[in-house]
Amino acid sequence: MIYTVTFNPAIDYVVHLPGSLQLDAVNRTTQEEYQFGGKGINVSSVLNALGCENTALGFVAGPTGRWLEDGLRAQGVHTDFIHLDEGVTRINVKIKAGEETEINGLGPRIGEADMAQLTAQLDRLGPGDALVLAGSIPACLAGDTYEKILVRLEGRGVQVVVDATRDLLVNVLQYRPFLIKPNNHELGEIFGRVLTTDAEITACAAMLQARGARNVLVSMAGDGALLLDEHGVTHRMGVPKGKVLNSVGAGDSMVAGFLAGYLQKGDYDWALKLGTAAGSATAFSLGLATREKIDELLATL
Ligand SMILES: Nc1ncnc2c1ncn2[C@@H]1O[C@H](COP(=O)(O)OP(=O)(O)O)[C@@H](O)[C@H]1O
Numbered sequence: 001m002i003y004t005v006t007f008n009p010a011i012d013y014v015v016h017l018p019g020s021l022q023l024d025a026v027n028r029t030t031q032e033e034y035q036f037g038g039k040g041i042n043v044s045s046v047l048n049a050l051g052c053e054n055t056a057l058g059f060v061a062g063p064t065g066r067w068l069e070d071g072l073r074a075q076g077v078h079t080d081f082i083h084l085d086e087g088v089t090r091i092n093v094k095i096k097a098g099e100e101t102e103i104n105g106l107g108p109r110i111g112e113a114d115m116a117q118l119t120a121q122l123d124r125l126g127p128g129d130a131l132v133l134a135g136s137i138p139a140c141l142a143g144d145t146y147e148k149i150l151v152r153l154e155g156r157g158v159q160v161v162v163d164a165t166r167d168l169l170v171n172v173l174q175y176r177p178f179l180i181k182p183n184n185h186e187l188g189e190i191f192g193r194v195l196t197t198d199a200e201i202t203a204c205a206a207m208l209q210a211r212g213a214r215n216v217l218v219s220m221a222g223d224g225a226l227l228l229d230e231h232g233v234t235h236r237m238g239v240p241k242g243k244v245l246n247s248v249g250a251g252d253s254m255v256a257g258f259l260a261g262y263l264q265k266g267d268y269d270w271a272l273k274l275g276t277a278a279g280s281a282t283a284f285s286l287g288l289a290t291r292e293k294i295d296e297l298l299a300t301l
């Protein structure tokens with residue numbers, strides 16, 4: 001079974017403006033959408049669209065938390081969230097005004113007893129299970145929260161995917177995660193550099209592999225993605241043709257497609273192809289990728 005964990009889920013409030021964002025003024029939208037988001041939840045939604053059975057774990061709170069949980073259930077996404085007694089699940093604002101501007105909230109406070117409930121859920125995982133840890137953790141939690149989870153899972157045969165940034169990512173590498181997926185900017189941030197060429201990206205991916213990551217998938221938005229697989233082979237893929245409507249969740253969709261593809265065939269070329277089709281299908285849609293859109297793009301790759 002596949003499990004995803006989202007420590008800080010979100011309602012993604014996507015607003016479209018007719019021109020550019022005006023600071024210090026009233027801006028009015030021409031269109032708006034709500035998405036049930038947070039990185040692990042996006043992975044769960046797209047895995048579900050691809051017919052991969054999975055359960056979304058994480059923490060929800062208040063009326064927005066109920067909205068998120070009910071909305072996911074209505075879409076057929078299986079969840080087993082922990083309900084926090086205080087606070088509300090955050091609303092992240094995504095402004096489409098030519099360029100994309102994002103305002104991501106802090107999220108509610110997660111207490112020790114809440115964390116203990118998650119630990120108990122994860123203690124049930126074993127051989128044959130996959131776990132996706134994705135997104136930021138709220139400021140109230142220790143910076144080594146992901147690390148502690150990986151320590152506890154060591155030797156239990158669980159395939160772990162981590163999609164996080166900076167220290168949250170770097171500190172888990174020693175536990176040999178199956179997959180990490182930084183984008184090219186996040187990869188550059190880790191090394192304090194701006195990466196422009198495939199050679200630079202491959203060299204930095206190799207350094208993360210040397211620290212323990214098994215497969216390093218580097219996404220580059222409209223420039224596609226590069227995978228350095230566990231055998232040291234580099235795979236490169238561009239993107240299919242299409243009109244970008246909203247790329248919120250494109251990276252998470254790529255993780256879902258990659259994992260689904262790898263679990264289907266155990267083949268890295270196929271995993272990268274399905275990951276690319278899923279990522280671009282989301283970028284070319286107003287919400288997350290549907291099965292139909294993914295299949296349509298797959299046929300062109
Ligand atoms: N502008 C785009 N055009 C086509 N495909 C895109 C675009 N943006 C994202 N994608 C697809 O989604 C994948 C992940 O996108 P990216 O923006 O790199 O991830 P993240 O959301 O993690 O930053 C890309 O590798 C690509 O397949």
Ligand SMILES: O=P(O)(O)OC[C@H]1O[C@](O)(COP(=O)(O)O)[C@@H](O)[C@@H]1O
Binds near residue numbers: 036039092137249
């Ligand atoms: O946990 P973080 O880092 O604040 O990110 C949460 C945000 O990331 C998203 O999951 C989108 O991520 P990507 O665009 O990188 O795939 C949104 O749904 C959500 O608002």
